[in-house]
Amino acid sequence: MRAVGLALLFVAFFATVSCGPSGGSSVAKSGEPGVFRYPIFANPTTMDPQKVQDGDTIDMLQQVYEGLVGWSPENKPVGYLAEKWDMSADGKTYTFTLKANAKFHNGRKVTADDVKWSFERSANPKLASPVSTAYLSDIVGFEDKFNGKASEVSGVKVIDPEHVSITIKAPARFFLGKLTYLAAAVLPKECFPADQEVSDVKDMIGTGPFKIVSYQPNQVIILEANPDYHDGAPKLKRIERYVLGDAYTRLAKFKKGEIDLCQLQRQDVPAIQKDPKFKDQIHFYPRPSIYYVGMNQLMYEPFKNKKVRAAFAMAIDKDRIVNQIMGGINTVANSIVPPGVPGGDRKDSQAYKFDPAAAKQMLADAGYPDGKGMPPLTLTFREDQPDVKIVADAVASQIRANLGVEVKEQSMEWLAYLDKFNKKQQTFYHMRWAADYVDPENFLSHMLATWGPENKLGYDNPEFDALCKEADAMPELEKALPLYAKAEDIVLQDAAWVPIYFQRDAELISPRIKGLRESLFGHLPHTTVTAD
Amino acid sequence: MSAAPGLRFFKSIALRLLYGVVSLLFIAFVTFLAGELAPGDAALARVGEKATHEAYLAARHELGLDLPWPQRFVKYVADASHGDLGQSWFGTREPVGQIIGRAFPVTARVALLAIALATLVGVFLGSVAAVNENRAMDKAALSISTLGVTVPNFVLGPLLVLFFAEWNTWLPINYEPEMSRPLWIYLVIPVVIMSARPMATLARLTRASMIDTLRMEFVKLAVAKGVPPWRLYTTHALRNAVLPVVTAMGTSFGFLLTGSFIVERFYSMPGIGFYTIDAIQKRDTPLILGTVLVTGAMFVVVNLIVDIVQPLIDPRIRESQV
Numbered sequence: 001m002r003a004v005g006l007a008l009l010f011v012a013f014f015a016t017v018s019c020g021p022s023g024g025s026s027v028a029k030s031g032e033p034g035v036f037r038y039p040i041f042a043n044p045t046t047m048d049p050q051k052v053q054d055g056d057t058i059d060m061l062q063q064v065y066e067g068l069v070g071w072s073p074e075n076k077p078v079g080y081l082a083e084k085w086d087m088s089a090d091g092k093t094y095t096f097t098l099k100a101n102a103k104f105h106n107g108r109k110v111t112a113d114d115v116k117w118s119f120e121r122s123a124n125p126k127l128a129s130p131v132s133t134a135y136l137s138d139i140v141g142f143e144d145k146f147n148g149k150a151s152e153v154s155g156v157k158v159i160d161p162e163h164v165s166i167t168i169k170a171p172a173r174f175f176l177g178k179l180t181y182l183a184a185a186v187l188p189k190e191c192f193p194a195d196q197e198v199s200d201v202k203d204m205i206g207t208g209p210f211k212i213v214s215y216q217p218n219q220v221i222i223l224e225a226n227p228d229y230h231d232g233a234p235k236l237k238r239i240e241r242y243v244l245g246d247a248y249t250r251l252a253k254f255k256k257g258e259i260d261l262c263q264l265q266r267q268d269v270p271a272i273q274k275d276p277k278f279k280d281q282i283h284f285y286p287r288p289s290i291y292y293v294g295m296n297q298l299m300y301e302p303f304k305n306k307k308v309r310a311a312f313a314m315a316i317d318k319d320r321i322v323n324q325i326m327g328g329i330n331t332v333a334n335s336i337v338p339p340g341v342p343g344g345d346r347k348d349s350q351a352y353k354f355d356p357a358a359a360k361q362m363l364a365d366a367g368y369p370d371g372k373g374m375p376p377l378t379l380t381f382r383e384d385q386p387d388v389k390i391v392a393d394a395v396a397s398q399i400r401a402n403l404g405v406e407v408k409e410q411s412m413e414w415l416a417y418l419d420k421f422n423k424k425q426q427t428f429y430h431m432r433w434a435a436d437y438v439d440p441e442n443f444l445s446h447m448l449a450t451w452g453p454e455n456k457l458g459y460d461n462p463e464f465d466a467l468c469k470e471a472d473a474m475p476e477l478e479k480a481l482p483l484y485a486k487a488e489d490i491v492l493q494d495a496a497w498v499p500i501y502f503q504r505d506a507e508l509i510s511p512r513i514k515g516l517r518e519s520l521f522g523h524l525p526h527t528t529v530t531a532d
Numbered sequence: 533m534s535a536a537p538g539l540r541f542f543k544s545i546a547l548r549l550l551y552g553v554v555s556l557l558f559i560a561f562v563t564f565l566a567g568e569l570a571p572g573d574a575a576l577a578r579v580g581e582k583a584t585h586e587a588y589l590a591a592r593h594e595l596g597l598d599l600p601w602p603q604r605f606v607k608y609v610a611d612a613s614h615g616d617l618g619q620s621w622f623g624t625r626e627p628v629g630q631i632i633g634r635a636f637p638v639t640a641r642v643a644l645l646a647i648a649l650a651t652l653v654g655v656f657l658g659s660v661a662a663v664n665e666n667r668a669m670d671k672a673a674l675s676i677s678t679l680g681v682t683v684p685n686f687v688l689g690p691l692l693v694l695f696f697a698e699w700n701t702w703l704p705i706n707y708e709p710e711m712s713r714p715l716w717i718y719l720v721i722p723v724v725i726m727s728a729r730p731m732a733t734l735a736r737l738t739r740a741s742m743i744d745t746l747r748m749e750f751v752k753l754a755v756a757k758g759v760p761p762w763r764l765y766t767t768h769a770l771r772n773a774v775l776p777v778v779t780a781m782g783t784s785f786g787f788l789l790t791g792s793f794i795v796e797r798f799y800s801m802p803g804i805g806f807y808t809i810d811a812i813q814k815r816d817t818p819l820i821l822g823t824v825l826v827t828g829a830m831f832v833v834v835n836l837i838v839d840i841v842q843p844l845i846d847p848r849i850r851e852s853q854v
Binding site (some may be wrong): 051413436474 | 579708
């Protein structure tokens with residue numbers, strides 16, 4: 001009797017457990033011709049192109065949504081929805097002609113009204129886009145609308161159904177680069193309220209080469225070709241993005257042929273380079289991003305002294321960190337602007353060279369012989385990236401060994417870290433900056449000028465500011481480059497930061513995938529990709 | 533059975549349920565407060581590193597984070613008492629109840645199979661070890677269970693995948709959404725990993741408890757009476773040794789139901805642990821509270837079941853309740 005009761009209890013429990021939906025679904029078979037399968041590391045943070053801020057989600061959303069312009073493989077802004085554009089003589093007004101055959105996924109033609117409506121949606125304070133002001137506030141009236149002072153964005157004007165003009169506050173040669181960002185994506189105005197985030201797959205109606213057909217959280221996102229795409233139907237039938245959070249699992253699945261592309265972790269690269277089966281499938285991509293060590297002059301008295309900063313810069317052996325400890329996948333940074341960005345990776349830059357003896361002497365000259373008299377110092381870094389910890393460990397141990405300065409280390413959870421950084425309270429930290437657009441302005445003025453939004457460490461040099469101001473205003477980038485070079489040398493000699501390395505990414509790509517296009521910012525929409 | 537003891541039994545269950553509700557309120561409060569005190573918030577997770585300060589403030593307003601926290605907490609509890617756990621702040625803004633409804637069965641299925649496997653193997657190993665105390669069989673069984681306790685999930689997982697999914701094709705590398713093979717094939721690796729630790733614990737507990745029981749007078753009497761060994765070990769000794777094992781099973785099962793972030797992430801299983809950690813990293817408060825409350829409630833329920841089952845096994849407990 002008792003046994004029966006017990007058994008019943010278990011059966012009942014088992015029944016409740018097993019009646020839940022099974023993990024399986026109606027997802028199509030994998031690995032067939034025309035299907036491109038690759039992982040996404042986590043669930044998309046948003047389904048709204050005008051609110052997206054992380055690269056992983058952008059890589060998915062850019063297949064569905066487009067703006068007037070986007071990147072080319074040569075890292076130049078080219079027309080996506082725009083057929084062409086003209087710039088006014090004063091450099092402030094761009095008049096765009098829309099492609100005649102551009103249609104939304106619901107079949108309706110894209111008009112200038114949609115463009116204006118979309119910019120106003122992006123500026124809608126209730127939508128609260130985290131990125132639109134960073135990319136689009138050059139447009140006249142954009143900030144007024146975002147701050148609730150205006151009901152429209154006055155700088156965007158509909159001329160006729162095929163033409164729209166955008167006026168910016170001052171000539172800015174990088175404006176079109178900023179306009180490539182998805183905050184400027186064009187959406188059909190009839191489909192959802194202007195102030196609500198797109199959050200349902202059904203509502204994801206863009207103009208891009210692919211349509212989203214299904215999304216199972218923590219499992220898979222399926223995109224299907226848009227046969228009416230204005231640039232011709234994509235060659236793929238379908239894209240499957242599997243949510244795979246674990247690097248080991250991703251690599252194992254690639255090796256088994258279960259996915260076609262695998263973003264490699266730096267530490268997995270050497271083994272793959274030795275593997276005869278896969279070594280030819282590895283591809284390296286330089287990224288416009290720099291990893292650096294910041295020294296905050298607002299938080300730590302000795303960092304106000306240029307000699308202390310210079311001593312730190314000379315005490316760090318970047319070559320050893322990048323080429324020996326990290327296996328040479330990334331590139332040693334002896335400047336601030338990365339390779340790929342015009343004026344980047346200058347070989348004749350005035351960066352301090354590794355010189356432990358000179359570093360020691362410099363620190364003594366600054367009044368801290370062997371680090372004596374320096375208040376306690378902690379090097380902080382985000383916790384979730386193994387390479388960041390490896391570099392932070394190496395930097396801290398080199399500072400200890402070469403200067404005698406006692407440096408502690410502290411890893412921080414990312415949001416806690418970012419919160420402190422935004423409050424300008426990170427004292428001595430290892431961090432990354434990745435470009436928003438390809439222009440030295442984005443690395444020099446944006447990061448280190450006194451007005452630069454990313455200057456969180458109190459760097460202030462009027463000479464540097466003046467050079468940046470002059471160069472930023474030049475309409476032609478070529479003419480501005482010598483000024484930026486000079487400004488960059490000033491920063492390097494001031495040792496505002498210690499640049500450590502420029503990022504290079506490695507991807508394994510199956511030979512069945514051809515025609516994949518990359519820009520400095522990552523994959524471009526997969527219009528030309530084929531899968532055998 | 534008279535009415536009084538039965539009534540008392542139900543009263544004690546009702547009291548336990550009441551304690552359970554109070555515990556859940558307390559859990560919700562502590563979780564909420566911890567989220568408030570932690571630096572960084574969901575608005576920061578949403579806006580990322582490139583946002584302007586105005587955009588960050590707008591995101592705070594959008595999520596209602598600009599309201600004072602006691603007000604938000606009271607509203608949360610009021611909504612939750614009507615079964616409304618709110619919506620996730622990210623992705624498709626899915627209702628939390630719906631996410632849990634989908635994720636919990638995934639975790640529960642693995643947990644149930646894992647505890648069943650752990651019990652079968654653990655009790656068997658423990659009994660064999662006890663019967664052969666200090667002999668080779670005992671040492672072998674003990675070694676297996678020591679391995680179970682000491683080898684961490686994140687080592688066992690990749691090892692199993694390497695042997696059974698990479699070098700061979702018997703098992704899949706991960707929990708695939710397309711499920712081209714029968715469901716049970718996808719469950720083997722997670723169930724084995726998840727069962728390792730409770731299996732080891734249960735084996736050691738069974739062994740110790742059996743050894744104690746085998747030294748008792750009534751066992752000697754049974755031997756003297758000529759009870760055959762297999763009956764002696766199963767009906768007499770194991771039956772009496774099993775009580776602490778049932779308690780430990782309950783606790784282990786409770787832990788298994790909270791899901792394992794490591795295993796679920798490694799095996800790409802969309803279970804409760806995967807969602808919880810993802811939610812914590814993004815400060816997705818509604819989802820954090822939802823998953824914590826549901827797993828808390830599961831603990832309460834499992835403990836209650838253990839309390840009900842114990843007197844069914846051991847008459848002494850039943851007597852003491854009367």
